Amino acid sequence: MTTSTPSLQLPAPAPLLTRTGWSAFIVALIVVCALAPLLNLVVPAGSVFHMSDYAVALLGKIMCYAICALAMDLIWGYTGILSLGHGLFFALGGYVMGMYLMRQIGRDGNYKSELPDFMVFLDWKELPWHWMLSDSFLATLILVVAVPGLVAFVFGYFAFRSRIKGVYFSIITQAMTYAAMLLFFRNETGFGGNNGFTDFKRILGQPIATQNMRMLLFVLTGLTLLGFFLMARWLVRSKFGRVLQAVRDAETRVMFSGYSPLPYKLTIWTISAMMCGVAGALYVPQVGIINPGEMSAANSIEIAVWAAVGGRATLIGPIVGAFIVNGAKSWLTVTAPEFWLYFLGALFIAVTLFLPNGVVGLVKKFGFGSKNKSDDKKGGTQ
């Protein structure tokens, strides 16, 4: 029955990015690496084109959030596993970086001691064991991904092996985050208690609060976001990514097709946690503080809101969502602080009811309604 059949044109693999996708990507790259530093550092403060230090700090922070939203999208949008524990991975990365920054203060703290101030206050005489590697910047860079990655791997292995799914998984991740928050709140665990770490002075021996250093951190964050975007795109357009979507849509069929879902879920879960850890490590030097409040339930839920608002299972959606929601947040908390939480709640309800595919879904519906299916699904970047 096969010899007589006409030859069939099978669809070619999708490119990493479409032509418009690459153009948009390069524009974003130029904005982050050239335009923003130019407007902030070179254009004088009085000019209309000047980018204020406040804007740099805000956008830098939002780009860290966007990395979290992207990480959330990989695990929730593509694999269908809603995590309410990504705030923990973000905070773990932040704490690792915070420990390094605390050690960089050296003898310039309030107590003029080798040890961080809070340890002197607690009357500790030497560094606890888990601060051993905090003097090394290289070790810090490794631990920023290794610590959240390891926690996620161990937790994920047991959760996925027990076939915990859906809302149960979400609740357990939330509980894990809450437990970690309580642990970090305690003084004797050596993470600075409820004050956390702050008052950073230097990074790699350079003063941390200068305009140049802020700009450098901003550019690094932007590059990381763009790099992670490409990585995520490569992941989801590989067969690996399609297996993840298959797990989301019909896990039993995946198993009966000969795939064991456990390693797939575990891989993307760990990658997602590592991305959040990096975001946290970039966040801490920019905002200058990390405390256990970052592990509160609301933070993890907000990450899910960003992804949902922007559009799940479209990589650009969660990034857009993080910008929209956090932009609205910083505007509303200044103009009408009491309405922010109502707005967030209303936004989430509205998106759930009317925009199941988020803002990006809305744009596609009205902007590119006539596009063919494969373009529609694979999406551009911007």
Add this chain to the structure above:
Amino acid sequence: MTPDLMEEGARRIAAKAAPVAPGQTESGGRAAGFSRIATPGEVDITHGRILYLEDVNVSFDGFKAINNLSLDIAPGELRCIIGPNGAGKTTMMDIITGKTRPDSGTVYFGSTIDLLRHSEPEIASLGIGRKFQKPTVFEQLTVFENLELALKTHKGVSSSLFFKLDSAQSDRLAEILHTIHLAGSVARMAGNLSHGQKQWLEIGMLLMQDPKLLLLDEPVAGMTDDETARTAELFLTLKGKHSLMVVEHDMGFIRTISEIVTVLCDGSVLAQGTLDQVQADERVIEVYLGR
């Protein structure tokens, strides 16, 4: 124990009594060389059985879904399973594919592989494909991507990350696309297919796995008469190359494809034979028409 198994046992005993020629060994009642090598993971069908269930029992909260079920299927056979609702047909498939663990009993694939020791993905990789009662395809992926995922290849994470379809695999994919009449819908989302087309796609996904044994749970439910006829045609071409176990309620369809029909009732085999034989069986009539 089914009658023909008992007959085969009797034949073996008789063969044992007969003198064995030097240089021969006794294997499944037939003469075979000494040097037959059993490869792990390879199905051994030299004993003439690809699937063998004996005295399997399953109960859910005290309800005996499967009750001392014994059944066997020969290589290349197309076996139809019928039975009233709740007879345990789907549960039996759950046991074979590793979804449900029986309380007791043995389930063998070939004569060497104990299926009760394997997980669902392992059983699928060993060569047992299953189609669900409700068509289960990946709705958010295209027809092409659905088939590509089902393709028989390494299914680990790293091989999936760097997977590229080679030309032999493309040919295989194109061949299956024609077989299941979906060549014109390669780029369509599986979720947008009609019910019958989803059934075909799922059958196509099974064929991509190149299974030795196919378990098909109500494969023609929701199909038009024309589609049903084409499915029957397809199954008849598969017979011989693959072993098939088909659960169906459509008697017309069964009449077209069946050789041997097994009637399940209350979790065990009630009758077995050609469709005419079982339809004439009084116990079967009683079960189907009520007392």
